[in-house]
Every structure is written in structure tokens, then in C-alpha cells.
Amino acid sequence: MKFESKVIHAGIKPDPSTGAIMTPIFQTSTYVQDGVGKHKGFEYARTGNPTRSVLEENLAALENGKYGICYSSGLAAMDAVMQMLEPGDEIIATNDLYGGSYRQITKVHHRYGIKSKFVDMSRVSDVKRRFGKKTKMIWIETPTNPMLNIVDIKAISKIAKEKGAIVVVDNTFASPYLQTPLDLGADIVVHSATKYLGGHSDVILGAAVVKKKAFADQLHFTQNAVGAIPGPQDCFLTLRGIKTLHLRVERACKNAKKIAKYLQRHPKVSKVYYPGFKEHPGHEIAKAQMRDFGAMVSFDLVQDRISVAKKVLQGTHMFSLAESLGGVESLIGHPATMTHASIPKPERLKVGLTDSLIRLSIGVEHADDLMEDLENAFMEI
């Protein structure tokens, strides 16, 4: 089945009791059993819920995996994956990681004895060089957030395999429509379904997808033992959002291409970060491992001052000033004070995350309206 059909049909069957074409929201905590030890596959709703099962099966299909495991948020999914490590183990992660993921590694897992290194993974040789005896997991984000660097998933998975480390890809920014890391050698895909999968800024949900049963068993165990599960209503909303994933991402990518070009020509903009540009250092890898270049665009201002950035951020009307990304509506954000405020300034500056860097999540509105909105904001500076 092609991706465009999978989003609508994979794992989804009409409800056997009524014929309802939409997956019902099974708002129940428990299931009546036919007899002692005899049930219909569901015993207690932390362990399993039919709405959730459908979403899990659908996500597994979208990522070309075998098992989907859903959690109450993207960070809960990350935590479940991190629990596969033992004290003393080390994780190597992308250096310009999502702020919340960086915080979880450094403020939570460090306390339980997990060590970490943050590496610029756009240089594959650096990843190889930084491998240690205790390196058990590689955590990739690509495109990265907010600098939009590209990491070569295939090359890094190959090195990790040689060294016996698990490769995890946070596929939130690309979505499975643009990129399927399991096909490139990764072991685990993690999602904040809050973003493109849900797509309508109305739900917080996370997921992990794997091919190997041994990984699935570990993740199911943590899902049940820790209990960070999504509710059935949230699973329903995510399923509903996924049905138009391909249409939304395709349009958003088209808009992003136009807006990136517009920004590149703009006299008040000093630099545009967008992997669709030929001169972007990761362009060729992006072309090889992605279907399109995504709908996130970051840019820096000629005047590198927080006060100037603020004027642009407050000057847009169609672009809403908000955290998050991947919804139908366009958002504008200031990584230094919003999504990446938990990363110390010297760390931020090392990757080019200046005080005047602005990040756009391009939605599916008309590109002309979005450019006009930005132009009006630029007139404020």
C-alpha cells in the first residue's frame, strides 16, 4: 500500500459491532471478562485500549515498522526509549536538539547515571570519533531544531551497528511522509505526534515505532509499568489528523520553499536556514533521504539584537507567536527565549542559535498571505 492510502486505511477497519467507519473512542477504564482468564484481548485500559491499538498499528505502517507504541507526549515516548539504558551507559545526541529533549537527558537521566555527549552529527566522522565503550544509544534529530541541519541517518546507523549501539531518530520535524528512518537502518523512531501527525494543534501525544520484537517488548513494558499513556480521545484526534498528513505536509513544504526564497532576497535578513537550498551543507543528503525539504524555516536578522527580533515576532498577525510546530496554521517563534530557553546561552551560540534567530513553522495558508504578513512585520524594524 502506498503512503497516501496507508494514512487512511492502515490498521483501520469499520467497527465490528456497529459498522461505524470511524474508529470509536473507547472511553473506558476496564473490560468485562467472559470468564476467569477469558477476555477479548483487553483487560485494563492502561495496558490496552482499542482506539490506541488502531493508532499504534497505523503509525507502525506509516514508518514501515512492525510495532507502534503510543505515549501521553513526545517526551514521554523519549523517556520510555531512554529507559532501555542502564546506569553507566552513554548516549550520543545531536547537538542542536529539541530543548525539551536536551533538558530530559541532562536534568533527568543524568541523575540516574546515564552519561551524554552532544555532537554535531552533520560531520559523520565526529560521531565515529566520539564513540566510547559505554556508548549504547545514538539519538538523531534531522532536520535539527531550529538550525535545520541534516544528519545522514544511513551513514550513522552503519557506524552504530558496527559498534552495537541502538539508533533512535526523532522524526517529528520530517514526519513519516517525508522520511522513514527505519528504512535507512535506524532501530527506533520517536515522534511528538503533537506536531505534524496530529497536525491541528489540538492534542499532545507521543509515539515510538520499531521493527524488532525485543525492542517492542521493552517499550510496551515501560508503557504499562510507568503508565504515560494517551487517552482514547487524543488517539482519535491523532488518527483523524493523520488522514490528511500527506496533503498538509505537501502543501506546507511548497509554501516553505516560496517563503525561504523570499526571505533569502530580503535586505533585513542576514541568513536563511532551509535544507532545500542547494548551498545548504546538508542539501544532497536531504535530497537522498527525504521526499521534500520540510516546512520549517529559520532565519537570522541583519540587526542581531533581541529587541529587533521582538519587533518582528510581535509584528506578524497570520503567523501566531507560539511554541510548537506542524499544525495547519503558521507559527513564528523565538528559539532563544522559547523552545530553547533551557539550553545555556554559550551552548546555543556554539550552534548558531543567536538572540535574533527566528523560527517559522509554515502552515497550509496561501503563501502570498504569509509573505505579506512577514513583509508588514519587517516594516517595523
Ligand SMILES: *Cc1c(COP(=O)(O)O)cnc(C)c1O
Ligand atoms: C515537540 C517536540 C518534542 C516533544 O514532544 P511533546 O509532544 O511536546 O512532548 C520532541 N522532539 C521534537 C523534535 C519536538 O518538536
